[in-house]
Every structure is written in C-alpha cells, then in structure tokens.
Amino acid sequence: MKITSTKQLSAYLRGVRLDKKLSQTKVAKKVGIRQDTVSS
Numbered sequence: 001m002k003i004t005s006t007k008q009l010s011a012y013l014r015g016v017r018l019d020k021k022l023s024q025t026k027v028a029k030k031v032g033i034r035q036d037t038v039s040s
Contacts, residue, residue: 003009024038
C-alpha cells in the first residue's frame, strides 16, 4: 500500500491502532506525545 496523502496516513494509522486494540492515549504515551495530537 502506497500512502500519498495525510488522509490515507490517518486512516492507516487508525486501522493499525484499532487492530491492536490501543486507545489514542496509549499510543500517545508510547510515542511520547499528547493524546490530542494523536486525535488530530
């Protein structure tokens, strides 16, 4: 899959996050950013 837009990237990351049953808060903590950044 080739990602060519920010919308595609957002959809891909959301799908991966949901497949792994991770909340936005857990993802944010793992990568060292705020939850509101993940939800953007």
